[in-house]
Amino acid sequence: MVASVGLVSLFSCSHLKPSSLRWFSSTTHKPKPSAIVGISDDLVREWILKEGKATKIIRISPVGGGCINLAGRYDTDVGSFFVKSNRSIGPSMFEGEALGLRLMYETKTIRVPRPFKVGSLPGGGSFIIMEFIEFGASRNNQSVLGRQLAEMHKAGKSDKGFGFDVDNTIGSTPQVNTWTFDWVEFYAEHRLSYQLKLAREQYGDSVIYEKGQRLAKNLKPLFENVVVEPCLLHGDLWSGNVSSDKNGDPVILDPACYYGHNEAEFGMSWCAGFGGSFYNSYFEVMPKQPGFEKRRDLYMLYHYLNHYNLFGSGYRSSAMSIIDDYLQMLQV
Known part of the structure; x- marks a missing residue:
């Protein structure tokens, strides 16, 4: 049985990626059985029965999903597979997700x-097939999650600098991952400035754009005496993307991966519920660097701006407050 966990925090944080509910089975919110037909049974069945090494498909059942992607569980004689599809989006979105999952998986x-x-899919659209993980009834162990996440950051390195081999999405917002050797330049240009431009284009918000750009051009003092190495990041680590398997071990999913400063992983901490045991375990593996507390809000700013662009003005004041505080701190 797939546990129905995390639904309250999912909706309170309002950070719904196209597939962010895909793992949660709820008796009060399930697609109609006919929806599963949209996953293009023939292609999926063909892969499962050939490459997937199954000899028969026992059952296909819909999984409570997001508002864009269809999701289904395929039970077979060799185990279960999880399948998502989208009739209007090409394979690039799922390719980015698959690459991130594979790289995280390979860190062991x-x-x-x-x-x-x-x-x-024939006629347009795409699908992804992946391992189906049965969730346990309890949430993750914070201490174990912190340690394992730090171990992933320590193991997942890049010699190309900061970025990723493909662009992907953060929520449904494009996330540009052009390789850059300087972290401050990467974060200023491809994270903050990109979101600020979206806010100006979408809302005509020249105030947050101009102030935010002033901040983006003056980030270096926040990184004095700090060594920043490119670490493999999940990129969208909030409560809806963290769970536990039936053995109680942490599971992370729905990534927006790239190689970045390990501290940027905590940018969604306002919506993740990380406690003291999480951070204590994390910093035992990846020691805290000077100025960590001063940079925490900087990394949250990216996600507040993204929420502003995705969901509207309710998130503007939080983003604006962070920008104003940093401009005052840096005296720029």
Whole structure:
């Protein structure tokens, strides 16, 4: 049985990626059985029965999903597979997700659903097949989560600098991951400035744009005496993307991966519920660097701006407050 966990925090944080509810089975919110037909049975069945090594598919059942992607569980004689599809989006979105999942999986540090296949649907659209993980009834162990996440950051390194081999999405917002050797430049240009431009284009918000750009151009003092190495980040680590398997071990899913400063992983901490045991365990593996507390809000700013662009003005004041505080601190 897939546990129905985390639903309250999912909706309170309002950070719904197209597939962010995909793992949660709820008796009060399930797609109609006919929806599963939209996953293009023929292509999925063909892969499962050939590459997936199954000899028969026992049952196909819908999984409570997000508002864009269809989701289904395929039970077979060799185990279960999880399948998502989207009739209007090409395979690039799922390819980005699969690459991130594969790289995290290969670190052998923290459990993630193993991706198996991304494909195009006839007539347009795409699908992804991955491991189906049965969730346990309890939430993750914070101490173990902190340690395993730090081990993933320590193991997942890049010699290309900061970025990722593909662009992906943060929520439904494009996330640009152009390789850059300087972290401050990468974060200023491809994270803060990108979101600020979206806010100006979408809302005509020249105030937050101009103030935010002043901040983006003056970040270096926040990184004095700090060594920043490119670490593999989940990129969207909030409560809805963290759970536990039936053995109680942490599971992270729905990534927006890239290689970045390890501290940027805590940018969604306002919506993740990380406690003291999480941070204590994390910093035992990845020691805290000078100025960590001063940079925490900087990394939250990216996600507040993204929420502003996705969900509207309710998030503007939080973003604006962070920008104003940093401008005052840095005296720029």
